Amino acid sequence: MEVMTHSSTFLLPSNHRSPSVTYALVVLNQPLLRFTPLLWNHGSVSLVALSFYLSLLACVSVTKFFFFGLGVCFVCRTAQVRVCADGGANRVFDEMPLLFPSDDALDVRQRYKPDIIKGDMDSVRTEVLDFYTNLGTKVADESHDQDTTDLHKCIAYIRDFTPNLDKSNLCILVAGALGGRFDHEAGNLNVLYHFSTMRLILLSNECLIYLLPSTYHHEIYIQSAVEGPHCGLIPIGMPSASTTTTGLQWDLNNTKMRFGDLVSTSNLVRGEKVTVQSSSDLLWTISIKACNG
Numbered sequence: 001m002e003v004m005t006h007s008s009t010f011l012l013p014s015n016h017r018s019p020s021v022t023y024a025l026v027v028l029n030q031p032l033l034r035f036t037p038l039l040w041n042h043g044s045v046s047l048v049a050l051s052f053y054l055s056l057l058a059c060v061s062v063t064k065f066f067f068f069g070l071g072v073c074f075v076c077r078t079a080q081v082r083v084c085a086d087g088g089a090n091r092v093f094d095e096m097p098l099l100f101p102s103d104d105a106l107d108v109r110q111r112y113k114p115d116i117i118k119g120d121m122d123s124v125r126t127e128v129l130d131f132y133t134n135l136g137t138k139v140a141d142e143s144h145d146q147d148t149t150d151l152h153k154c155i156a157y158i159r160d161f162t163p164n165l166d167k168s169n170l171c172i173l174v175a176g177a178l179g180g181r182f183d184h185e186a187g188n189l190n191v192l193y194h195f196s197t198m199r200l201i202l203l204s205n206e207c208l209i210y211l212l213p214s215t216y217h218h219e220i221y222i223q224s225a226v227e228g229p230h231c232g233l234i235p236i237g238m239p240s241a242s243t244t245t246t247g248l249q250w251d252l253n254n255t256k257m258r259f260g261d262l263v264s265t266s267n268l269v270r271g272e273k274v275t276v277q278s279s280s281d282l283l284w285t286i287s288i289k290a291c292n293g
């Protein structure tokens with residue numbers, strides 16, 4: 001069976017991130033995560049650093065370096081997308097300046113401009129829509145669809161309408177998916193299952209969650225500077241007849257899990273690598289350390 005590897009390098013400073021992964025960010029209508037700027041800027045800083053490094057190697061002039069740097073930034077910006085789900089745009093507008101108290105609020109808002117605001121538009125304020133549309137943000141009003149959530153609409157948009165985005169190794173980070181209303185949380189988890197062939201990661205300030213499809217063996221490389229040790233493996237949707245793990249304090253060995261019987265919560269990662277294989281899809285969750293941001 002094929003191996004799928006996982007690593008939360010998006011929580012690390014830019015120079016430690018994996019260059020092979022393309023990230024997209026969806027901001028939901030929840031208090032902004034303390035590390036939202038880190039997620040938002042994913043890729044651009046490291047590529048600028050790369051351009052600097054390459055420029056040094058090539059001994060090019062300062063002017064050439066400047067244009068090369070711009071070129072790399074441009075490539076990187078088109079390779080990424082930041083989407084606000086409806087009222088998520090209010091959060092970026094209202095709360096991003098609070099994360100930069102010494103900066104001018106207008107300046108911060110211009111720096112952190114969503115590419116698109118999408119949803120049924122019953123939460124985003126008109127002044128916020130006007131502000132961002134004037135800066136060039138696209139708006140997609142899908143108020144006719146009252147059967148799928150705004151998060152669902154945003155993921156479908158990233159999948160179907162971002163031709164410039166490299167989808168070969170795309171990972172979609174969903175900020176603010178947990179810790180709020182339970183119906184919303186359940187809807188957000190359901191999106192993981194609906195788009196189960198895509199890599200989606202639900203994030204709160206305290207933890208992250210993603211799906212481990214049963215069709216792969218999973219290798220999870222723990223970034224212990226920023227995540228763990230608390231973790232869980234949860235069989236939502238259907239029981240798992242057999243799960244086997246390595247690298248956990250309470251490993252499973254061909255173990256059955258189901259709600260009403262055993263589910264693996266309050267487990268601990270022991271080292272740098274966890275492996276999981278299971279007969280059913282499982283949710284993997286791990287705590288995020290308080291030092292990020």
Ligand SMILES: Nc1ncnc2c1ncn2[C@@H]1O[C@H](COP(=O)(O)OP(=O)(O)OP(=O)(O)O)[C@@H](O)[C@H]1O
Nearest residue numbers: 028029085086087123149150151177180181184185
């Ligand atoms: N309290 C919450 N907990 C978790 N996710 C949330 C919460 N509130 C909003 N979200 C997420 O943010 C998205 C956009 O939120 P928004 O409030 O704009 O949606 P909505 O469709 O107007 O919600 P509703 O009408 O059910 O209150 C939702 O689709 C959901 O994924």
Ligand SMILES: Cc1ncc(C[n+]2csc(CCO)c2C)c(N)n1
Nearest residue numbers: 119120121145146147148149150187
């Ligand atoms: C069985 C069923 N339950 C709830 C809704 C309501 N609903 C689900 S997603 C959504 C959009 C939220 O932005 C709304 C209103 C429905 N349509 N069908």
